[in-house]
Amino acid sequence: MSATDARPWVGVVCDVQQVPPHAFHMAGDKYLRALAEAAGVTPVLLPALTDLFDAAVYLDRLDGLFLTGGYSMVHPSLYNETPVDDPSFDRARDALSLRLIDAALTRDLPLFAACRGFQEVNVALGGRLHQALHRVDGLQEHREDKSLSLDQQYAPAHEVSLEEGGLLQRLLKRSSLSVNSLHVQGIQTLGEGLAVEARAPDGLIEAFRIEALTFGLAVQWHPEWQVSNHPHQHTLFEAFGDACRA
Template sequence: MRHQQWPVVGIPCDVYWQGKHPHHGCGEKYINALAHGAGVRPVLLPAIGGGTDLAPLADICQPDEVLDSLDGLFLTGNISNVDPRFYGEQSPAGNLLDPQRDATVLPLIRRAIERDIPLFAVCRGFQELNVALGGSLYQRVHEVPGLLDHREDSSLPREGQYDYAHDIFLAEGGLLRQLAGVERVRVNSVHGQGIHRLAEGLAVEATAPDGLIEAVQLTERSRFALGVQFHPEWQYQRDPFYRALFEHFGEAVRARL
């Protein structure tokens, strides 16, 4: 039996290449924010799909078997994008994909919600949540008339890329307004894609100045699923709002034990 002070939260991995070899992993900043900010034990989940070296291992990638060992699910950001075929569009040239992550995460999202397993999604994970539930994405936000360029400045050092970029407006009566205690907060902006058609069952929790959706939550509040487009894991210790998001997720996970 798991120790109740350390509930287990799964983090599906990304597939990345080191030389000629594919590896599975995730950014350390997510692990630290979950362990120290949410007070949970992060466990990395391999992205088992159509791998480079072997055929898909479908018999060991059943969502229920994975979720049976977890108390929560956390979806990270990544430089890859959700394959647009999942929302009926074609992938443009140069679009970096991670089919193994897609094959692992999209079924996990749907089943986690059905089983009332708390889920917190960031950036790519936020977009995965919307697509898994039937929504669509802008593939190039900066090319959409009326929308801002939400990408980071790649010429800046890491700290500059994750610095505050714009305000977000928190929905009245929403969870984020409750956690922040104010109408707007300032966040970073490190993404090229964003929500276009909002999936049924999701409610808007925050928007950017241009109207782009920045946070969502399930409308069925008995099931905890929160997604944000920004990166609250970045220096969450210094930002009360970022820290509150991880603390609230940790509370939701422990409440289910």
């Protein structure tokens, strides 16, 4: 952390996306603003250049790690499956995130993850994903309607029940929470060392904590969306920021 900046520095994984005619390493404004405004940290973008150097060196200079959502899917080969559809993949981000998760565990670095990031942590710790939740009997529709406005897409979609005595229940002081739902994939089997923190009404795991970390929280929903208007989501970023400051 810079001596002239009291804010912790938090690494943010980059997606690699084509903005024709070039590839760009990028992260969404909504995540960066939520980190700066609600967590009170300085976000630092981490490029997905694992072919050039070990990404773990990033974390030696950082106080926390944030794994964003994304429009690409974790490649199924990472949990020993083949793709069932033809979605967008980002193998460079996969490599970056999995290396950073491993390095954060080694360093006990505060980690907060949302949506794709939530799925990455599960896969990194040996879990598996449903590639298409809408094709799984007994599960509700978790995708957003892309024909709607962003405000409508990110509106609360369902409740999640919080695990008794879990981190979320302690932070939020409640037993349930209304969340948005904008995901195609979700947890099939939970990774090693992860403890369930919240479930959707259909039983799908929607949040977990990483037991090996002093602060390690991952949620399937998007807590960053208009975070200043959602006190409970704001609290999650505050808790992450506090962990980074500690």
